[in-house]
Amino acid sequence: MTKVLGLFGFGEVARGFYQTLQTNSHLDVRIKSVCIKNREKLRDLDPAVFTTEASELLNDPEIDIIVELTDDAEASYEIVKTALTAGKGVISANKKMIAEHIDEVATWHEQFEAPFLYEAAVAGSIPILHNLEQFFKQQEISSIRAILNGSTNYILSKMREEGLSFEDALQLAQDKGFAESDPTLDISGKDALYKLIILTYHAFGDIITDLQQVRLEAITNMEDHFYEMAKSQGLKIKSIATATRKNGKTSIKVQPELINSNDDLFEIEYENNAIVIDASYSGKQTFIGKGAGSLPTGSAVINDLSLLLSGFKYKKHPRKSILKSA
Incomplete structure (x- = not known):
């Protein structure tokens, strides 16, 4: 079944994500709506897909996954928490928001059934969080x-x-x-x-x-x-x-x-x-x-999307010593 996405932001990373998504034949997804700040700015997409109302995406029962690629940490926090509370899976690249709320983010992995992934927030195209996990x-x-x-x-x-x-x-x-x-x-x-x-x-x-x-x-x-x-x-x-x-x-x-x-x-x-x-x-x-760069960082978002669709999620658990004492 096709999964429906709501995209926040259409800057450098979001455009890279959109471009990589258009050339990817393995993911059964579609972007229904894109929330932006300025409707007047020229963009190479059908204007009908854009909205300035975040609630249109967050309250839409048809949208399964929110991809949050804004550069506003405060707005990012509200978007991500609202979407997770509504049961929507979330992908973000907002490292400032995640780092400044890392204590709360850690609880989200346990509190919410929906996954919250953010590989693109760390090192562009390097899948380091997936390797750590x-x-x-x-x-x-x-x-x-x-x-x-x-x-x-x-x-x-x-x-x-x-x-x-x-x-x-x-x-x-x-x-x-x-x-x-x-x-x-x-x-x-x-x-x-x-x-x-x-x-x-x-x-x-x-x-x-x-x-x-x-x-x-x-x-x-x-x-x-x-x-x-x-x-x-x-x-x-x-x-x-x-x-x-x-x-x-x-x-x-x-x-x-x-x-x-x-x-x-x-x-x-x-x-x-x-x-x-x-x-x-x-x-x-x-x-x-x-x-850095549109496509490399966009590739990390695509990978998170693939992982999310496969059921992968981060878990809240402090890493404890797994080595046996001598």
């Missing part, structure tokens, strides 16, 4: 070390490889759709921090809400001569997100780091993301993929 479920993870912001990584690559100024590299990232018109979350490190909070919950079962205890440093704090010095010595400056668990305690940080060619993240350039997971049995594994 499946492959790594039978292992203990000691650390996560990652490049989680494609916009920042793109800027740093352009500055280093082409000698661009920070302002010119940022403008280029915006022109290509890798950075938002307001890039504050990206360049401040907060975007990566939100993603790291989500990863920390799924990897360790820890809920981090006190951001005052987190070390957060922006790439804008680095002076130009630091980049020149690093390049002259064969080193690179990368904005790296780290979560470590030791003696039952988890610590997280996001900051620029000076790394050499032996580092797992040394060759990760431009809009690519990479996540290094160090686990008890498999050791270190590195996941690499595009972390």
Whole structure:
């Protein structure tokens, strides 16, 4: 039976999702309506499919699944909670909303029968949450070390490889759709921090809400001569997100780091993301993929949709030690 979707937002990620959906012959779904803020903006879809009334989607009994791809964290929270309460499955890419409400999100996985998936909120095209929920479920993870912001990584690559100024590299990232018109979350490190909070919950079962205890440093704090010095010595400056668990305690940080060619993240350039997971049995594994852009992020939404249709859902359960004591 065809599942009916309601889509919130029609920006970069939503258009990528829509485009990938049109070329996918395996999913028996259709989009009934798209809720947007501005009806007057020109879009390459039949105007009849758009509405500015969220209630038209949330209260429509024909709509089975809500795909929430807005950039408004407050609106996202209301949309997601209302849809779950109504029994509709939900997919979201709003990392700010999820991270800021991670304690409540954790209860939603238990409270609601309908699934709430959000792979696209973390690392673009990299299916890291699915791997944490499946492959790594039978292992203990000691650390996560990652490049989680494609916009920042793109800027740093352009500055280093082409000698661009920070302002010119940022403008280029915006022109290509890798950075938002307001890039504050990206360049401040907060975007990566939100993603790291989500990863920390799924990897360790820890809920981090006190951001005052987190070390957060922006790439804008680095002076130009630091980049020149690093390049002259064969080193690179990368904005790296780290979560470590030791003696039952988890610590997280996001900051620029000076790394050499032996580092797992040394060759990760431009809009690519990479996540290094160090686990008890498999050791270190590195996941690499595009972390920004319409189609790469849209592909994560498509994968969530496929998983949701198959009955997959996240579960609320702190990860407890699964290793037997000696």
